[in-house]
Amino acid sequence: MTAAAHTAALALGDDALVLSHRLGEWAGHAPVLEEEVALANIALDLLGQARVLLSMAGDEDELAYLREERAFRNLQLVEQPNGDFAHTLARQLYFSTYQHLLYGQLATGDSVFAPLAGKAVHETAYHRDHAEQWTRRLGDGTEESHRRMQRAATALWQFTGEMFQPVEGVPADWQQLERSWQQSVTEVLTSATLEVPEGPRTGAWKAGAGRQGLHTESFGRMLAEMQHLHRSHPGARW
Amino acid sequence: MVTDTRLEAELRALAGSVPDPELPVLTLADLGVLREVHLTGPGSVEVELTPTYTGCPAVETMSADIERLLHAHGIREVTVRSVLSPPWSTDDISAEGRRKLREFGIAPPRTTRAAGPVAVPLGPTRTGAAGAAHAGAGAGANSAGTDPARTDVGTGLPRSADGSSFPANGSPFPADESLRCPHCDSPRSELLSRFSSTACKALRRCLDCREPFDHFKEL
Incomplete structure (x- = not known):
């Protein structure tokens, strides 16, 4: 595997791993049982993708449990804390739209990622559908749910520009990806009676350098929890 | 070798008869996840499985069950590989599987x-x-x-x-x-x-x- 493909596998694999862990944090806390199950199932899909991608880059367990924060290459978006249900859904909307479109492109190519993308694109279609339907339900729901969904969509907007920085080794048409993403997200937010956020996504005030290993404060705490067992009990097995 | 082909078919039927760990009414053959069974040498077999979902946790149990069954039928060395492409689809579930x-x-x-x-x-x-x-x-x-x-x-x-x-x-x-x-x-x-x-x-x-x-x- 080339160095570029290695970097790329880490970037895509870390996105899936980190978001999987965040979604797993909802277990026991989701607003209704059905959502508890749905979020756990989405997390499981993402974990499966992470295992395939990280195994392409090395030993999956070592990469997941023994790397330091600065060695992770995931987007800052996926490491953002769950917040309320609306925050989790806004994060899902932004990320699953991106991942579905990206895998759609990779699935039709001939890169090392094509087999995984060809499979995962069907799974992420369900994740995207789940997020879009909830965004509409909450945005076009009660005054309270509308207010919260708007707050969440706006709060996470600054992390979305990073998704379209080209990743070396990922043969995607990034401009096309960004156009499709913006069009889709705009359509969903608008149909949910929500304002498309206007804050900066690029430029001096943008957030996001996760692909370069710079992460937000809460990521360290998440990793501490995720890695604690493996580090405390090396080689432990179920 | 002709005999190998016949043995492969027998082993394939055996591996295909393993029940799905999560939906035990279905066999792996019904589910359509068993891709290939190859003899790689005397007493040595390679099996290709494809997961339903990328993160399907049942794959490890399926592999272990196939290994156990083939060992019991005299195959000393069983290697089960997971393949992703072409991706599994629910269209791969047999008519019999749908009925079950x-x-x-x-x-x-x-x-x-x-x-x-x-x-x-x-x-x-x-x-x-x-x-x-x-x-x-x-x-x-x-x-x-x-x-x-x-x-x-x-x-x-x-x-x-x-x-x-x-x-x-x-x-x-x-x-x-x-x-x-x-x-x-x-x-x-x-x-x-x-x-x-x-x-x-x-x-x-x-x-x-x-x-x-x-x-x-x-x-």
Whole structure:
């Protein structure tokens, strides 16, 4: 595997791993049982993708449990804390739209990622559908749910520009990806009676350098929890 | 070698007879996840399995079960490899498998290569009252089988996996193949959750007999 493909596998694999862990944090806390199950199932899909991608880059367990924060290459978006249900859904909307479109492109190519993308694109279609339907339900729901969904969509907007920085080794048409993403997200937010956020996504005030290993404060705490067992009990097995 | 081919076929049948760990009414052959069985030497076999979902946790149990069964039949060395491409689809479930699923109380997936998620309208919203009249208190109503309900809220169109819309009149599924309650055969049911006891199923409720049931969703 080339160095570029290695970097790329880490970037895509870390996105899936980190978001999987965040979604797993909802277990026991989701607003209704059905959502508890749905979020756990989405997390499981993402974990499966992470295992395939990280195994392409090395030993999956070592990469997941023994790397330091600065060695992770995931987007800052996926490491953002769950917040309320609306925050989790806004994060899902932004990320699953991106991942579905990206895998759609990779699935039709001939890169090392094509087999995984060809499979995962069907799974992420369900994740995207789940997020879009909830965004509409909450945005076009009660005054309270509308207010919260708007707050969440706006709060996470600054992390979305990073998704379209080209990743070396990922043969995607990034401009096309960004156009499709913006069009889709705009359509969903608008149909949910929500304002498309206007804050900066690029430029001096943008957030996001996760692909370069710079992460937000809460990521360290998440990793501490995720890695604690493996580090405390090396080689432990179920 | 001719004898090898025959032995391979026997071993393939054996491996295919292993029950799925999560849906024991189905064998791996019914589920369509067994791809290849090769003899790689005397007493040495390589098996190719494909996961239903990328994160399907049952794959490890399937591998162990295949290894155990083939060992018991005198194969000393069994290697089970997981392959992703071409991706597994619910279309790979055999007709026999579909029948067993229905008998077990799970609505089988409809057959199609094109289908992605089937978007359904949600319950009442502030601006969109359409379709709300028969919406339950749950996640929404979908009188599956009557195609108008299988549409995207925003565009009014069903949408395929690549995000494009299906034709205006277009259900992604053949017209004669509707989703039916496995208990009373009613075509009227509502979606309770897109994800059920496992990622591969959705949870629905029959609008006639009121029984909840799992639907093996199309992938």
